[in-house]
Amino acid sequence: MIEIKDVKKGFDDKQILKGVSAVFETGKTNLIIGTSGSGKTVLQKCLVGLFEVDSGEIIYDGKSFTHMVEDERKHLRQQIGMLFQGSALFDSMTVQRNVKFPLDMFTDWSHDKKMKQVNETLERVNLKDAHNKFPAEISGGMKKRVGIARAIVLNPKYLFCDEPNSGLDPQTSMVIDLLIREITKEYNMTTIINTHDMNSVMEIGENILYMYQGEREWVGNNKEIIFSKSAKLNEFIFASEFLRDAKDMRMLEEKGIIDNDRNMEDVMRDPESHLLMGENDKRDKSE
Amino acid sequence: MKFFSVLGNYLLLIKGMFTRPENIKMYWKELMHQCVEIGIGSLGIVSIISVFMGAVSAAQTAYQLTNPLIPKSTLGQIVRDTVILEFAPTLVCIVLAGVVGSKIASELGNMRSTEQIDALEIMGINTKSYLVAPKILAALITIPLLVVIAMFLGIWGGRLTSTLTNIVSGDTYDKGLLDGFSAINVYFALAKAYTFAFIISSIPAFYGYNVKGGALEIGRASTTAVVTSCILVLFADYILAALLL
Ligand SMILES: Nc1ncnc2c1ncn2[C@@H]1O[C@H](COP(=O)(O)OP(=O)(O)OP(=O)(O)O)[C@@H](O)[C@H]1O
Numbered sequence: 001m002i003e004i005k006d007v008k009k010g011f012d013d014k015q016i017l018k019g020v021s022a023v024f025e026t027g028k029t030n031l032i033i034g035t036s037g038s039g040k041t042v043l044q045k046c047l048v049g050l051f052e053v054d055s056g057e058i059i060y061d062g063k064s065f066t067h068m069v070e071d072e073r074k075h076l077r078q079q080i081g082m083l084f085q086g087s088a089l090f091d092s093m094t095v096q097r098n099v100k101f102p103l104d105m106f107t108d109w110s111h112d113k114k115m116k117q118v119n120e121t122l123e124r125v126n127l128k129d130a131h132n133k134f135p136a137e138i139s140g141g142m143k144k145r146v147g148i149a150r151a152i153v154l155n156p157k158y159l160f161c162d163e164p165n166s167g168l169d170p171q172t173s174m175v176i177d178l179l180i181r182e183i184t185k186e187y188n189m190t191t192i193i194n195t196h197d198m199n200s201v202m203e204i205g206e207n208i209l210y211m212y213q214g215e216r217e218w219v220g221n222n223k224e225i226i227f228s229k230s231a232k233l234n235e236f237i238f239a240s241e242f243l244r245d246a247k248d249m250r251m252l253e254e255k256g257i258i259d260n261d262r263n264m265e266d267v268m269r270d271p272e273s274h275l276l277m278g279e280n281d282k283r284d285k286s287e
Numbered sequence: 288m289k290f291f292s293v294l295g296n297y298l299l300l301i302k303g304m305f306t307r308p309e310n311i312k313m314y315w316k317e318l319m320h321q322c323v324e325i326g327i328g329s330l331g332i333v334s335i336i337s338v339f340m341g342a343v344s345a346a347q348t349a350y351q352l353t354n355p356l357i358p359k360s361t362l363g364q365i366v367r368d369t370v371i372l373e374f375a376p377t378l379v380c381i382v383l384a385g386v387v388g389s390k391i392a393s394e395l396g397n398m399r400s401t402e403q404i405d406a407l408e409i410m411g412i413n414t415k416s417y418l419v420a421p422k423i424l425a426a427l428i429t430i431p432l433l434v435v436i437a438m439f440l441g442i443w444g445g446r447l448t449s450t451l452t453n454i455v456s457g458d459t460y461d462k463g464l465l466d467g468f469s470a471i472n473v474y475f476a477l478a479k480a481y482t483f484a485f486i487i488s489s490i491p492a493f494y495g496y497n498v499k500g501g502a503l504e505i506g507r508a509s510t511t512a513v514v515t516s517c518i519l520v521l522f523a524d525y526i527l528a529a530l531l532l
């Protein structure tokens with residue numbers, strides 16, 4: 001579990017994070033969502049120490065990261081895996097050596113044992129036949145997978161992903177999302193994902209933090225998010241008319257109005273009236 | 288003001304290199320890799336320019352040495368001293384500032400802008416000592432060797448033109464080479480080589496490591512790095528000459 005308390009961070013005289021508090025739970029996919037420029041990346045970089053916070057505290061399983069000395073942090077970081085927005089693969093190394101690198105650096109395993117772990121991890125992220133290719137020779141989706149493989153090869157306790165599916169088609173995005181959720185469960189990791197992809201939010205949003213201009217605006221899960229009362233959040237997630245319609249549909253469904261195909265057709269014919277319908281009307285109509 | 292903050296950051300980078308390596312074997316591998324990159328990588332260009340600078344200094348000296356009272360062997364002596372004292376260390380290092388400097392600056396700049404440096408930091412690796420230190424150390428090992436090679440090749444280049452164009456015979460040239468030879472000059476040249484090696488590796492490393500932005504800034508950083516290290520090499524050249532000669 002990672003806990004942050006009133007984290008503030010600014011650059012020069014511009015305040016980016018204006019006191020954010022949150023709890024990221026173990027074994028769950030924790031999402032940080034928000035519009036471009038709302039400070040998601042800055043928050044994540046503060047969490048792993050690439051930026052120093054101006055004030056506030058970051059606590060990893062009861063231990064204050066903010067007050068750790070450099071050596072303790074280095075130690076903790078060996079339990080952290082991170083997938084960067086641009087993958088950040090070492091471009092002078094093959095896929096295999098990229099994934100093997102953390103093992104080379106931090107274990108004294110035999111070559112065979114390392115290779116076994118590398119191959120297993122690459123298999124885990126469904127990457128075959130790319131072992132000896134260089135990062136420049138593989139597709140964006142494959143790069144993300146190599147990035148994930150490199151991040152999890154040492155079985156970390158904490159996994160950070162900055163926009164794991166930006167620039168990917170919806171199908172590949174979904175595969176990556178599900179992969180991240182699966183390994184989170186499998187290794188019981190604390191996973192934190194930055195995203196503004198609504199598919200991910202709905203699919204793997206077990207604990208969602210919505211950021212608005214550097215502040216925590218809303219917290220909840222993917223079941224709760226569509227019923228949220230926060231105007232700013234609604235504006236963000238239901239940005240398109242299509243999604244607004246989808247939300248209305250979902251609301252109706254939740255209320256039990258749409259219960260069969262015939263009714264569905266009714267709704268399609270005249271959505272407005274159905275939206276306004278109460279419980280009583282429903283009974284009347286269906287009889 | 289800006290100068291002091293740059294200087295401060297530079298000193299912090301140098302200080303940050305001195306930490307215990309996470310894994311000696313990996314650092315050793317990186318050092319060897321850099322020795323090959325820097326040393327073997329610039330051997331070709333260093334060889335070519337040293338032969339030519341020896342040849343040019345022989346031809347020009349011969350052109351000026353018209354007085355019949357001066358023995359012909361003086362040519363060898365003059366070529367030897369100019370090559371050892373100035374041409375081999377300074378000229379070679381100016382060229383290497385371009386070759387090695389831009390390579391170091393753009394490599395680190397690219398790693399910074401594609402977040403590879405951040406990725407290493409997240410793994411718990413001290414990137415100052417893992418990325419920067421091996422480059423500087425490799426430069427300190429290989430560049431003085433390159434300078435020594437340049438001395439031999441320069442002197443040989445001078446001998447080659449002299450004999451080919453019949454200015455002096457090979458024997459006369461060789462006699463001049465041994466006349467009044469003092470080892471101090473070689474030590475002095477090596478002192479310069481070590482100083483320059485440090486400059487042309489650490490300055491580009493500093494500019495590359497601190498790149499902010501993308502491809503454009505990487506280009507800019509490597510230009511600044513090369514220009515700054517060239518100026519500093521010449522400046523150090525003067526200081527060392529004033530101090531040690
Ligand atoms: N190193 C930095 N120096 C100065 N300002 C920065 C720095 N990094 C980020 N910022 C500023 O912080 C703000 C938030 O940026 P951040 O990258 O966190 O946004 P984001 O929510 O991740 O957006 P996106 O969804 O586009 O990735 C931006 O206004 C940006 O200009």
Ligand SMILES: [Mg+2]
Pocket residue numbers: 040041042085162163194
């Ligand atoms: Mg971002």
